[in-house]
Each structure stands twice: as C-alpha cells, then as structure tokens.
Amino acid sequence: MYVQVIVDVPQVDCDQNYYYRVPADLAGQVAPGNGVWVSFNGRVVRGWAVALGEELPADLKNFSVQPVIGVDETYRLNADLLALVVPLAEAVMSTRADILRLLAPPGMRRGRPVARICLPEKLSPEQIVLWEGIDPDCALILNRLSRAPKQSLRRSAFSGWPKSRLAGVLARLAGAGLVEEKICLPSRREKRAVRSPGAGPALLPAGRAPVLTTAQQKAVDALATAIDQQRPGTFLLHGVTGSGKTEVYLQAASRALAQGRQVLYLVPEIALTPQAGNHLAERFGRQAVVVLHSKLSEAVRRREWYRIAAGQVPVVIGARSAVFTPLPDLGLIIVDEEHETSYRQEREPKYHARQVALARAARCRAVAVLGSATPSLESYQKALTGKYQLLRLPERVAGRKLPAVNLVDMREELTAGNRGMFSRALLQAITQCLQREQQVMLYLNRRGFAPFIICRECGNVLTCPRCSISLVYHRVGERLHCHYCHFRQMVPKQCPVCHSRAVRFFGTGTQRIESELAGHFPGAQVLRLDRDAAEGPGVEKVISTFSETGGDILVGTQMITKGLDFPRVTLVGILAADASLHIADFQATERTFQLLAQVAGRAGRAGLPGEVIVQSYCPEHYCLQLVKDHDFEAFYAREIALRERLGYPPFSRLVRLEFRGADQTAVAVAAETWTETFKQLNGSKEFNVWGPAPAAVVKVDDKFRWQLTLRLAGGDARPLRQAIRRAGQAYTSRRGCPAGVKVSITVDPAGL
Ligand code: ADP
Ligand code: ZN
Numbered sequence: 001m002y003v004q005v006i007v008d009v010p011q012v013d014c015d016q017n018y019y020y021r022v023p024a025d026l027a028g029q030v031a032p033g034n035g036v037w038v039s040f041n042g043r044v045v046r047g048w049a050v051a052l053g054e055e056l057p058a059d060l061k062n063f064s065v066q067p068v069i070g071v072d073e074t075y076r077l078n079a080d081l082l083a084l085v086v087p088l089a090e091a092v093m094s095t096r097a098d099i100l101r102l103l104a105p106p107g108m109r110r111g112r113p114v115a116r117i118c119l120p121e122k123l124s125p126e127q128i129v130l131w132e133g134i135d136p137d138c139a140l141i142l143n144r145l146s147r148a149p150k151q152s153l154r155r156s157a158f159s160g161w162p163k164s165r166l167a168g169v170l171a172r173l174a175g176a177g178l179v180e181e182k183i184c185l186p187s188r189r190e191k192r193a194v195r196s197p198g199a200g201p202a203l204l205p206a207g208r209a210p211v212l213t214t215a216q217q218k219a220v221d222a223l224a225t226a227i228d229q230q231r232p233g234t235f236l237l238h239g240v241t242g243s244g245k246t247e248v249y250l251q252a253a254s255r256a257l258a259q260g261r262q263v264l265y266l267v268p269e270i271a272l273t274p275q276a277g278n279h280l281a282e283r284f285g286r287q288a289v290v291v292l293h294s295k296l297s298e299a300v301r302r303r304e305w306y307r308i309a310a311g312q313v314p315v316v317i318g319a320r321s322a323v324f325t326p327l328p329d330l331g332l333i334i335v336d337e338e339h340e341t342s343y344r345q346e347r348e349p350k351y352h353a354r355q356v357a358l359a360r361a362a363r364c365r366a367v368a369v370l371g372s373a374t375p376s377l378e379s380y381q382k383a384l385t386g387k388y389q390l391l392r393l394p395e396r397v398a399g400r401k402l403p404a405v406n407l408v409d410m411r412e413e414l415t416a417g418n419r420g421m422f423s424r425a426l427l428q429a430i431t432q433c434l435q436r437e438q439q440v441m442l443y444l445n446r447r448g449f450a451p452f453i454i455c456r457e458c459g460n461v462l463t464c465p466r467c468s469i470s471l472v473y474h475r476v477g478e479r480l481h482c483h484y485c486h487f488r489q490m491v492p493k494q495c496p497v498c499h500s501r502a503v504r505f506f507g508t509g510t511q512r513i514e515s516e517l518a519g520h521f522p523g524a525q526v527l528r529l530d531r532d533a534a535e536g537p538g539v540e541k542v543i544s545t546f547s548e549t550g551g552d553i554l555v556g557t558q559m560i561t562k563g564l565d566f567p568r569v570t571l572v573g574i575l576a577a578d579a580s581l582h583i584a585d586f587q588a589t590e591r592t593f594q595l596l597a598q599v600a601g602r603a604g605r606a607g608l609p610g611e612v613i614v615q616s617y618c619p620e621h622y623c624l625q626l627v628k629d630h631d632f633e634a635f636y637a638r639e640i641a642l643r644e645r646l647g648y649p650p651f652s653r654l655v656r657l658e659f660r661g662a663d664q665t666a667v668a669v670a671a672e673t674w675t676e677t678f679k680q681l682n683g684s685k686e687f688n689v690w691g692p693a694p695a696a697v698v699k700v701d702d703k704f705r706w707q708l709t710l711r712l713a714g715g716d717a718r719p720l721r722q723a724i725r726r727a728g729q730a731y732t733s734r735r736g737c738p739a740g741v742k743v744s745i746t747v748d749p750a751g752l
C-alpha cells in the first residue's frame with residue numbers, strides 16, 4: 001500500500017503530494033485524514049495522509065519509496081474538509097500545508113519527534129575498553145550511552161560534535177549492531193475521536209420560541225424544506241435591522257438538529273456577539289452548544305475540537321476560523337452579517353470564511369444561509385440572478401418602525417460658528433434622550449481611515465482626475481496621491497471648485513468626543529468601545545454594563561456596528577458619516593452604506609421609537625440619502641451599475657501583491673521587477689497592471705511596503721493565478737534580485 005502525504009512544510013517548492021509506503025505494522029492505521037510522520041529531506045516531519053492506493057504512479061515505479069514512520073491515530077480529518085484543501089489552497093494562493101494547519105486540531109504543532117540513540121544490549125566495561133583501541137570516537141559514545149538511564153540519549157545530547165563526524169561514528173556503530181537510532185514520536189493523550197452513533201447529548205426540550213411573523217415563517221419554511229430534503233443550496237436572508245433574523249436561524253437550526261445533524265453558526269467577531277451564543281444556549285441547552293471564543297485556552301480549544309469531531313456537539317458558534325471545525329455531519333451553516341470584512345483573514349492564508357462555508361456546505365449536503373440587513377453587493381447580485389435563493393424580512397418585528405434618520409449638514413454648523421464635533425441638533429437630541437432616561441450610542445466613523453483633503457467651505461473632496469476616487473494625503477512633501485492609478489499632485493492652496501483657502505485635511509478621535517461630551521453633559525455616564533477599550537476593561541464588560549443600563553452614552557468606532565441589541569437605545573448619533581466615503585477604495589461607498597445602516601439600526605429596537613442623527617459634510621451624497629430612506633435596493637441598483645461601468649468587482653477580479661522589506665530600494669526594485677514580468681506575460685492584454693506604488697502607509701513595523709494590483713475582466717481568476725505563479729518563478733530564478741523582500745498575494749482583496 002502507498003499513501004499520498006502532504007508534508008507540513010509550507011513552502012511553494014514542496015507544495016505537492018508525496019508518496020510513502022505503508023509498512024505492514026501500520027497497515028490498518030493509515031487512512032486519509034490522519035496525521036503521519038514521515039522523513040523528508042533528511043528530517044522527520046509531520047504530514048497528513050490524503051489518499052491511499054495500491055499502485056505508485058508510473059514515474060515513481062523504479063524508485064524506492066520511503067515508509068511512513070508513525071501515525072497520529074487520535075484524529076482523522078473529515079472527508080469534506082480534506083476535499084477542500086487543494087481547491088482552497090489554489091483559490092487563496094497559499095500552500096496545502098498552510099490550509100491543513102487550519103484544519104488540524106489546535107496545538108497539534110507542538111511536540112516534535114525526537115531522535116534518540118540507544119544501546120539495544122548492555123555492554124561490559126571490558127568491551128568499551130576494547131573499542132578504545134579500535135575507534136576512540138566510538139568508545140566515547142558507547143561510554144556515555146552505557147551510563148545513561150535506560151542506555152538511551154537524545155541525539156541532541158551530542159550536539160557538541162561536528163555533524164559529519166557524529167554521523168560517521170553512528171554509522172560505524174550501527175553497522176556493528178551496537179547502537180540503534182530511534183525516532184520517538186510525541187505521545188498524545190487524547191482519546192481517538194471516533195464517531196459513535198448517538199454520541200451526542202440528548203437535546204433538551206427547546207426553549208420557548210416566539211410566534212413568527214409572516215415573513216419569518218416564510219423564510220423558516222423555505223429553509224426547513226431544503227434541510228429536510230438534504231438539498232444543498234445557499235439562501236440569502238435579507239432582513240432589515242430588528243426584523244428577527246436570529247429567530248429564523250434558531251428555527252432552521254432546530255430543524256437540522258431534529259435530523260440528528262449539526263449546525264455551524266458563524267458571526268463576524270465572537271466577543272462582540274455574546275448575545276448570539278446566549279440565544280443558542282437558551283434554545284438548545286448549554287450542553288448542546290460550544291462557543292469557540294478566541295480567549296479560550298489552547299487546551300480547552302483542543303478538548304472541544306476532539307468532542308466536536310466525535311459528534312458530541314450539536315451546535316458550534318464562532319468567528320471566521322470556526323468554519324474549519326470538524327463537525328462530522330453538518331446540516332446547516334449560518335453566516336450572520338455576511339457582509340462583514342472580518343470574515344476575511346488578513347494574514348496568510350488569506351481565506352474568506354463565507355466562501356469556505358459555502359464550499360463546505362455543498363460538500364456536506366448542508367444548507368447555507370447568509371444573513372444581513374445590508375448584504376454585500378456580491379451576494380445580493382447572486383441572489384438576484386438566482387444563484388442564491390433570496391429570503392426577505394422587509395419589516396421589523398411586532399410592528400416596530402425603523403428609526404427616523406436626520407441628516408445634519410456640518411457646513412452649516414461651521415457657518416453658524418459651531419466648531420465643535422456635535423451639531424446643535426445632536427446636542428439637543430442627546431439632552432432629550434437623557435431626560436427620558438434612555439440610552440444614546442455615538443458612532444465615530446473611522447473605518448479604513450486615510451486622511452483626505454476637504455474644503456470646509458463647499459465640502460469638495462479632492463479626487464483623482466482619472467479615477468473619481470479621493471486622493472490620499474501624504475504628510476511627507478504635502479502631496480496627494482491616487483492609490484489606483486498613481487496620479488500625484490501637491491496639496492492645492494485653494495479649493496479648485498470655490499477657490500476658498502479653507503482646504504484642510506481630515507482626521508479626528510474618540511478621546512476628543514469623550515472630552516466634549518463631558519463638557520456638555522457633565523452628569524452623564526459615558527462608556528467607550530473601541531480598540532483601546534478592548535485592551536482595557538474588555539469588550540464584553542463594556543457591552544454587558546451598557547446593556548444592564550449601567551451607562552447613558554456609548555461612544556464607539558466600528559466595533560459598535562455589529563449586531564448588538566440594546567433595547568433602551570433610542571438615539572444613535574453618527575459623527576463624520578462621510579469620512580469613509582472618501583477613502584481611496586472602490587468599496588468605500590458600499591462599506592459606508594453598510595456601516596451607517598447597521599449603526600442606525602441599533603436605535604429603537606424594542607418598543608420605543610428610535611431616532612438617528614447623521615452628521616456629514618456632504619449630506620446630498622446618494623449613499624447618505626439612501627441610508628436616510630432605509631433603501632438598500634436603490635443603493636444596490638446604483639452601486640452595481642457604477643461597478644459595472646468602471647469594471648470593478650464583481651464584474652472583474654482583482655489580485656493585490658504587496659512587497660515588504662526593511663530596505664526601501666530593494667522593495668521598490670522587487671516591485672518593479674515583478675511589474676515588468678507581468679507586462680511581458682501580458683502580451684495579449686489579458687489583464688491590467690496597476691502600479692507599482694508605495695502603499696498608503698508606506699512604513700509599518702520598520703518595513704517598507706509597495707503594492708501592485710492586477711485586474712482581470714470576468715469572474716475566473718485562474719489566468720491571474722497562473723501569471724503570478726510564472727512571475728514568481730521568473731523572479732526567483734533571476735540573478736541579482738534583492739534579498740529580504742517578502743511578497744504577499746491577496747486574491748479579491750477587501751478594498752485596495
Ligand atoms: P436582527 O438580527 O434581524 O436585527 P434580531 O434577531 O436581533 O433582529 O431580533 C430583534 C428583536 O426582535 C429581538 O429582541 C428578538 O427577540 C425579537 N423577535 C424576533 N422575532 C420575534 C417575533 N416573531 N415576535 C416578537 N419578537 C421577536
Ligand atoms: Zn470649496
């Protein structure tokens with residue numbers, strides 16, 4: 001028997017399956033999905049068995065193939081996950097080993113095999129003395145071994161010896177049958193994750209469910225039918241904020257559970273959605289639900305991994321990486337807030353959990369449901385063209401109204417002499433809300449914040465003449481820079497539209513809000529939820545304090561946008577609503593709409609009527625107007641038409657290459673070299689090459705960054721991937737290429 005193994009060496013030149021012989025003593029144990037130990041380039045490395053077979057391929061027939069050294073029998077990866085490895089590695093341009101590391105149990109990379117040298121039989125002092133005459137080196141080793149406990153030592157105990165000399169001695173001793181070298185594999189304590197039917201805990205009688213609205217009922221029926229028929233398919237649940245999407249998920253979940261299958265529930269960030277885990281636990285019982293939280297210790301995550309793999313956990317909820325949990329018989333995958341960018345992993349391998357979820361669901365014959373009040377353009381397009389089935393919840397539950405949204409023009413505030421961060425309308429609304437003893441949320445829009453230049457008289461934002469995208473302000477040299485086509489210009493002294501001299505760059509912070517609030521509302525208790533708070537009191541603490549109404553005003557950045565449900569919040573204020581409109585990114589408007597609609601949706605979720613005040617320097621922008629009207633469909637129609645006209649995704653595919661290194665010249669040279677190769681490979685003008693240019697933030701952690709973007713019309717990214725692979729080969733085989741430059745590739749980057 002032979003087994004194909006993916007070795008845990010995430011290097012491009014080792015990114016293939018290798019053949020190993022299955023020795024007789026391991027015959028029954030090696031199976032696809034097992035972790036194995038094999039020797040590879042003279043070392044013992046970990047790997048994963050991916051396929052078994054009787055025959056070697058023709059080109060290996062005449063070679064002697066090495067045996068598998070050991071098997072980790074404690075786990076066996078699910079077939080559906082194993083089948084994902086190659087396509088996923090291909091799609092995100094990482095190695096198979098990188099993907100397998102995501103699939104393997106947490107902490108499995110600890111424990112390395114140890115090479116030991118031992119004496120199979122005890123030697124008498126006389127024998128050793130005899131060897132001193134023949135081969136003093138051999139005698140030294142025999143002497144040490146015979147005094148060691150169990151006559152055995154780690155090979156590393158001899159690390160003082162020159163390598164080749166040690167190898168020679170050991171070969172002579174092994175030849176004489178006096179010593180043995182053994183590889184000791186790390187031992188594992190886990191019981192093998194075998195699936196036993198009915199191993200799961202009996203589900204508790206379901207917690208009481210509310211009477212569904214008509215729209216909820218329709219959605220649940222459609223999902224239930226698909227689940228019952230085990231008909232894999234993707235549903236997009238488009239429900240406005242407060243329309244009761246969670247209840248739809250819960251009832252679909254209980255349908256899958258009733259069939260004895262499992263449910264995977266993905267949320268953008270687990271710390272920000274403690275409520276979702278609680279709902280599941282209340283409905284299905286604490287025992288039935290595992291919340292995969294990033295704060296769990298590795299030992300706990302590991303234990304849960306084995307329980308899940310054994311089919312003992314019916315429901316798993318977690319963020320991005322939970323998409324790889326080894327639920328053995330998935331019936332339903334839920335991707336809540338499917339538009340959120342945190343589903344994409346920004347470091348390698350750069351997978352997108354939504355895409356993985358869909359691929360996985362298809363393989364397990366599971367139903368996938370993507371939910372959002374503001375679906376991504378990409379998903380909504382698929383729903384409209386019939387690739388996904390669209391389910392709608394157009395209204396809030398129990399006859400509640402969406403909040404009234406007021407746009408405030410901050411240019412007028414300035415004219416009226418108000419230089420503070422709060423408009424008069426917002427200050428007044430806060431006063432009233434506090435008088436009613438209700439709660440306020442203030443959102444400071446800083447998403448992807450890149451400083452831009454705005455005219456404070458007319459609101460004009462300086463944009464690129466060729467791309468209609470705002471120019472990014474670079475303090476060095478007082479320059480403006482287009483991050484798409486790399487147009488540059490000096491910061492003008494006057495506004496090109498109204499010739500005012502009040503052109504300023506734009507930037508602001510949460511601390512300033514806090515101090516201004518303290519001035520206006522000295523008695524109010526203000527809580528803050530941003531990345532700083534996450535390091536201080538902790539996100540959950542702030543959320544639970546505020547939801548137990550232990551605070552009057554919650555100030556936050558994008559962390560407060562995600563699915564939070566505070567019944568006593570009746571006023572939401574949005575500061576700098578247009579900040580994220582002007583970042584140099586083709587997705588800027590989409591992201592802004594999503595953020596604002598989601599934040600606005602936090603107001604008036606329980607019976608109390610809600611109000612939203614949106615402060616902006618350009619309230620006439622269609623994005624803000626459509627947020628005001630709660631009109632996602634109109635926004636979609638407008639935005640998708642623009643994308644089509646400009647040839648941006650989803651009408652094209654983008655790949656971004658980032659070059660990073662400590663030496664700026666080396667980074668620039670590498671970027672230029674790759675660009676040149678792409679231009680050569682692109683003789684028939686299959687794709688566009690944009691750049692190279694310094695990244696928006698050129699220096700991070702003392703590393704310089706340049707980037708380069710490729711665009712390909714159409715949906716299939718394969719030609720781009722091929723070009724990248726060839727350019728990579730061309731680059732590494734070239735002489736005189738600067739060393740120390742790392743290239744990182746992102747397929748379908750979230751923005752640019
Ligand atoms: P969404 O995720 O769509 O923004 P949620 O699922 O958080 O909305 O639901 C909003 C509120 O409505 C929650 O407090 C929930 O308990 C409640 N709810 C959901 N469905 C119903 C229903 N059918 N009847 C009454 N209340 C409901
Ligand atoms: Zn102007």
Ligand code: ZN
Nearest residue numbers: 464467482485
């Ligand atoms: Zn441009």
